[in-house]
Amino acid sequence: MSDPKAETTVLLVEDEPLNTTLTVAMLNLIGIQRVHAFASWKQLKACLDALPPIHLVLLDLRLPDNQDGYYILRQLRADPRFAETPIAAMTAQVMPEDVKRAEEAGFDGFLAKPLNFDRFPYCIQRLLAGERVWESH
Amino acid sequence: MAAEIALNAQKAGHVGTRTGLLGFLERLLGRRQRSAADLARLTGQYQSPLGDLPISVTDLALRLAGQADAQALLHQAAEWLIERSGVACVVIYLHEMAANRLARPICVGVQLTDLPETIKLGYSIYGEVALGRRHYYIESVAREKRLAPVPPETQSAYILPLLHENQLLGVLGLYAVRPLALSEPSRAAIDRVATLIGALLSTAYRLSESQQAIARFDRFQRLAQDLTARLSSQELLQRIVEAARAILDAQMSILLDVNFESGELRPVAWSGIDRETALLIRSRLKEDLKGLVAWARLPARTPDIRTDQRTSLATQAIVAGMVSELAVPVLYYDELYGILAVQTSTYRNFTDEEVDLLQSLAAHAGIALRNARLFEALEQRNSELQKANAALEIARQQAENARAAAVQANRLKTEFINNMSHELRTPLNAVINFTRLVMDGHAGAVTEQQRNYLNYVHEGGQHLLGLINDILDLAKIEAGKMELRREPTPLVPLLKGVMSTLIGLTKDKGLALHREFEDNLPTLNIDGRRIRQVLLNLISNAAKFTAQGSITLRAVQQGDQVIISVRDTGVGIKPEDLPKVFEEFEQIDNALQETASGTGLGMPISRRLVQLHGGEMWIESQLGVGTTVSFSLPVG
Numbered sequence: 063m064s065d066p067k068a069e070t071t072v073l074l075v076e077d078e079p080l081n082t083t084l085t086v087a088m089l090n091l092i093g094i095q096r097v098h099a100f101a102s103w104k105q106l107k108a109c110l111d112a113l114p115p116i117h118l119v120l121l122d123l124r125l126p127d128n129q130d131g132y133y134i135l136r137q138l139r140a141d142p143r144f145a146e147t148p149i150a151a152m153t154a155q156v157m158p159e160d161v162k163r164a165e166e167a168g169f170d171g172f173l174a175k176p177l178n179f180d181r182f183p184y185c186i187q188r189l190l191a192g193e194r195v196w197e198s199h
Numbered sequence: 200m201a202a203e204i205a206l207n208a209q210k211a212g213h214v215g216t217r218t219g220l221l222g223f224l225e226r227l228l229g230r231r232q233r234s235a236a237d238l239a240r241l242t243g244q245y246q247s248p249l250g251d252l253p254i255s256v257t258d259l260a261l262r263l264a265g266q267a268d269a270q271a272l273l274h275q276a277a278e279w280l281i282e283r284s285g286v287a288c289v290v291i292y293l294h295e296m297a298a299n300r301l302a303r304p305i306c307v308g309v310q311l312t313d314l315p316e317t318i319k320l321g322y323s324i325y326g327e328v329a330l331g332r333r334h335y336y337i338e339s340v341a342r343e344k345r346l347a348p349v350p351p352e353t354q355s356a357y358i359l360p361l362l363h364e365n366q367l368l369g370v371l372g373l374y375a376v377r378p379l380a381l382s383e384p385s386r387a388a389i390d391r392v393a394t395l396i397g398a399l400l401s402t403a404y405r406l407s408e409s410q411q412a413i414a415r416f417d418r419f420q421r422l423a424q425d426l427t428a429r430l431s432s433q434e435l436l437q438r439i440v441e442a443a444r445a446i447l448d449a450q451m452s453i454l455l456d457v458n459f460e461s462g463e464l465r466p467v468a469w470s471g472i473d474r475e476t477a478l479l480i481r482s483r484l485k486e487d488l489k490g491l492v493a494w495a496r497l498p499a500r501t502p503d504i505r506t507d508q509r510t511s512l513a514t515q516a517i518v519a520g521m522v523s524e525l526a527v528p529v530l531y532y533d534e535l536y537g538i539l540a541v542q543t544s545t546y547r548n549f550t551d552e553e554v555d556l557l558q559s560l561a562a563h564a565g566i567a568l569r570n571a572r573l574f575e576a577l578e579q580r581n582s583e584l585q586k587a588n589a590a591l592e593i594a595r596q597q598a599e600n601a602r603a604a605a606v607q608a609n610r611l612k613t614e615f616i617n618n619m620s621h622e623l624r625t626p627l628n629a630v631i632n633f634t635r636l637v638m639d640g641h642a643g644a645v646t647e648q649q650r651n652y653l654n655y656v657h658e659g660g661q662h663l664l665g666l667i668n669d670i671l672d673l674a675k676i677e678a679g680k681m682e683l684r685r686e687p688t689p690l691v692p693l694l695k696g697v698m699s700t701l702i703g704l705t706k707d708k709g710l711a712l713h714r715e716f717e718d719n720l721p722t723l724n725i726d727g728r729r730i731r732q733v734l735l736n737l738i739s740n741a742a743k744f745t746a747q748g749s750i751t752l753r754a755v756q757q758g759d760q761v762i763i764s765v766r767d768t769g770v771g772i773k774p775e776d777l778p779k780v781f782e783e784f785e786q787i788d789n790a791l792q793e794t795a796s797g798t799g800l801g802m803p804i805s806r807r808l809v810q811l812h813g814g815e816m817w818i819e820s821q822l823g824v825g826t827t828v829s830f831s832l833p834v835g
Contacts, residue, residue, distance in 0.1 A: 078625060080626075080629045081625065081628055081629065084628065084629055084632050084633060084636075087633075087636055087641075088632065088636070091636070091641055124621070154620070154621040154622075154624035154625050154628065155617070155621055156620065156624070156671070157617055157620070157671070157675070157680075158675060158680055158681075158682060159680070174624075175624045175625060175627075175628040176624055176627045176628035176630075176631045176632060176660075176664060177628060177632055179631070179632050179635040179636075
């Protein structure tokens with residue numbers, strides 16, 4: 063029986079290439095090979111219809127063009143395909159008001175940067191299981 | 200008998216009337232006046248039966264008492280003399296004290312047409328009698344050529360002074376055709392009549408003064424009522440000087456303001472002179488009559504400004520034509536505001552009553568000047584208040600600006616910290632996690648040495664992250680944004696969790712980690728994550744400063760609180776360094792300097808977190824023996 067994670071598809075929006083590389087490497091490390099990474103909503107939108115079913119969305123919050131993670135969250139939630147998909151913020155904006163805002167915006171998870179290397183696999187598993195994960199710094 | 204009673208009744212009636220009027224005047228002027236009845240008693244001693252001159256002095260006294268008009272009185276007296284003494288003509292001159300001359304002659308009986316209107320004292324028979332106050336009997340007018348004019352057929356004449364209390368009031372002249380009319384006994388009787396006339400005349404003068412005083416008082420009352428209705432001080436002062444001039448029949452009046460700093464008296468209101476003249480009238484304290492009045496605060500009067508010794512002391516600006524002066528101080532209670540003066544162009548001795556009157560006016564001027572000064576002071580105070588208000592407004596604005604600047608600065612600080620945190624976390628994310636990827640062999644095999652080096656990189660990154668987190672925590676606490684997520688937390692699992700987290704660390708250092716708490720510790724309503732943070736910080740600190748021995752985590756419930764402490768067998772802290780422990784960015788020097796690294800924020804943050812929970816944190820230490828950091832948490 064093949065690892066079910068091999069089928070897991072993650073959508074990542076992150077404008078910092080280094081972080082994209084890191085996140086992809088860390089996801090790979092826990093067996094998730096299918097990661098669709100975009101640097102902005104503009105890029106994502108262009109390919110949105112071509113995407114396969116997504117099991118988890120990881121959104122950086124601070125993004126260019128005034129189309130930040132919150133904006134993307136609203137766009138995705140408006141799309142029936144993403145209505146039930148776990149969407150987590152992955153951000154270096156970790157002040158209490160940021161955490162609160164993310165919670166109110168309707169994110170399912172909050173992963174503070176720097177990511178906790180040891181807890182990251184556990185967090186992803188829980189998110190995929192449909193549980194809320196709040197890892198502020 | 201009946202006639203006598205009637206006479207007494209008549210007398211009583213007269214006396215009663217007199218007493219009533221005089222009593223009123225006494226009350227008015229506060230001065231004792233001699234009544235006509237007194238005079239009658241006084242002169243009664245002269246009453247004697249005279250054969251050829253049936254003169255009853257009392258009769259004359261009763262007849263003339265109460266006559267305030269001097270001229271009328273003298274007319275009546277003269278007629279009475281002609282009737283009773285049998286002389287042909289009676290002449291009476293009045294003495295004008297101010298001018299020191301005889302004037303206003305009256306002539307009764309045979310009319311003399313050429314009587315001089317005035318006679319200077321010392322000139323002619325009348326002038327000599329007046330000056331010498333001697334009685335002059337001329338047995339034969341034919342032999343005294345200086346006596347002129349005389350009625351035709353006059354044989355003898357008797358010229359005598361009218362005196363009262365040593366004061367010359369006039370001169371009485373009697374001309375007789377029959378020599379017997381001026382015989383020695385008759386002259387003696389006439390002398391007594393003259394004494395009576397003098398007394399009556401004096402009374403008449405005073406009566407007339409009193410009546411004048413009443414009239415003046417009336418005018419004054421009306422003026423005072425008028426004045427109080429006025430608001431402008433200058434107008435009021437002008438009215439006062441005009442009133443002073445009018446009431447005292449003076450040619451000019453002036454009000455001077457006193458300036459105590461310069462000692463100068465400066466005209467502020469005047470009447471009877473033009474502005475140019477008025478402005479020339481200046482004085483200095485003590486220097487001339489006005490200055491003396493201001494200095495002594497007493498009234499002063501002079502019948503002749505030009506010869507007055509007080510005025511000759513200094514150069515007083517004498518207005519042309521002015522002769523007499525009366526000056527009074529303008530006072531309000533004891534405070535001197537200036538002086539009020541009147542001057543006359545005729546020679547005049549101002550009476551006490553006139554002094555009183557001017558002083559009454561001056562009192563009104565005092566009130567006016569005081570009001571003017573109060574108003575000025577009020578105006579000044581008003582403008583000062585306005586200035587103070589403006590200054591306050593500026594200060595308020597500055598404070599508001601400062602507050603806004605502080606708010607802005609605080610906002611910028613928060614923004615800066617947030618940005619710094621974000622900007623540092625992004626590269627740290629890569630540094631820490633890529634290091635772990637390589638270190639853990641996920642990017643290919645690593646040598647032992649490579650792993651060690653990568654560990655240093657990782658630790659450096661972790662330290663930097665700890666620093667950032669501490670700064671954020673502190674900023675949050677300072678901004679009051681540190682929110683505790685309180686929830687019922689069983690204490691024992693929390694303590695055990697902390698111990699298991701740190702057991703690796705202590706073991707690596709060769710330190711024992713002891714537990715000193717029972718399993719029955721209560722459940723507390725706390726933010727477990729934050730208390731865990733505090734305990735991790737305290738135990739890592741203890742490990743940092745302890746080379747060998749042990750670290751003990753102790754917890755015990757004491758009443759409504761739980762005391763948790765971390766005890767080590769480390770280097771200890773010098774007593775003088777103990778207070779620094781909770782200060783931000785303070786690192787205590789110690790023998791283990793090499794290993795003692797940290798942000799210097801751990802202890803201050805820990806203490807604040809405990810305080811946020813309503814507890815307190817304290818430290819005890821003995822150099823070379825060890826340190827115990829304790830904190831309390833309320834139960835329930």
